[in-house]
Amino acid sequence: MARAVLFLALLCAVASAVPVAVGARKMVGVYELRRGDFSVKITNWGCIIMSVVLPDSKGNLADVVLGKDTIAEYVNDTSYFGPVTGRVAQRVARGRFVLDGKVYHLYKNDGKNTIHGGGRGFSKSIWTVKEYVRGGDSPYITLYYHSFDGEQGFPGAVDAYVTYRLSSPYSLGVHMNATALNKATPVNFLQHTYWNLGGHGSGDVLGHTLRLFASRHTVLDEELLPSSGRVEPVAGTPLDFRTPTPIGARIRSVMGGRIVGYDANYVVDGEGMRPVAEARDGASGRALQLWANQPTMQLYTGNWLNHTRGKDGKVYEQYGGFCLETMGYVDAVNHPEFPSQTLRPGQVYKHDMVFKFSF
């Protein structure tokens, strides 16, 4: 019932789309950030990056982000095209954890486990537009979400902010923070954009070269849980991207859970704001470099895309995009051997990413 009403409200909101008047900032809209010929479109439904348009080496513009045409389609989407996921991204084993002696049960939306914060996580919620500057030297949008005590089973209320900012030519910053208002809670966000530097819908990304600044990974089992708690070197495995290597070079020998492809969690070398990944598409000459301040990064290669309907009449097939999802350790709340992702009242969670594009 509530869902149906929400859905109708969204359809109405979408029909009137684009600029949202002050006073109606919780209405769903599409917001463009533009700096010259570099354009990024964001919606406050799920904090989604809907498109990133930039030139290639010959000056041809393309949208390098996979997605949908309308918000109504994002509402139905099960591939997580472009949102911020939370309160706890990736999996929580059996949708259960113990914190300060209390047992919590989450909404399970991935078989026996919880993924991306449950059935209605941050990626399936309406965010409030706090500030929006479309153009100039530093276009940005700040989105806010208040997660209530008990939402999807999580303890305590949380305030979350995400700012998308074009702070230098062809660079997109993603700045996330959160505070716990009354109880300790696990917090772990990620940004789930699928990239294809040749342009979305232009085919697979197996020919893109990828370099990862990561010499270790957390071992994930068939359910993509770090059940053993082991962290192992990537050396000598198909997970090793320490030197630039085509994504497709060894993909056939990798299982991402129950399907062939990468769905691996890397421990990024070093700490603080530092290079995490570089990807390049030889054909278009486009490249991206990701910097971030998080301990791990999930690499996902669109293994489950399968004739998936996308924007502009395009259809996305398996390996049609890749995601570089920086985050804390997966399921840290159930693994005391991992650095903690527990946020206590008075503490601040801060997650910064910068995507720097070149061509």
Ligand SMILES: *[C@@H]1O[C@H](CO)[C@@H](O)[C@H](O)[C@H]1NC(C)=O
């Ligand atoms: C969303 O899913 C519902 C239920 O399957 C369907 O009726 C509706 O047409 C879908 N909407 C879009 C925009 O795909």
Ligand SMILES: *[C@@H]1O[C@H](CO)[C@@H](O)[C@H](O)[C@H]1NC(C)=O
């Ligand atoms: C979180 O980000 C918002 C928007 O940039 C900012 O106003 C707020 O002060 C930040 N909160 C903390 C605790 O850093």
Ligand SMILES: *[C@@H]1O[C@H](CO)[C@@H](O)[C@H](O)[C@H]1NC(C)=O
């Ligand atoms: C893709 O979809 C087809 C048709 O629904 C199905 O037969 C096939 O098993 C799917 N492939 C994967 C990898 O899920």
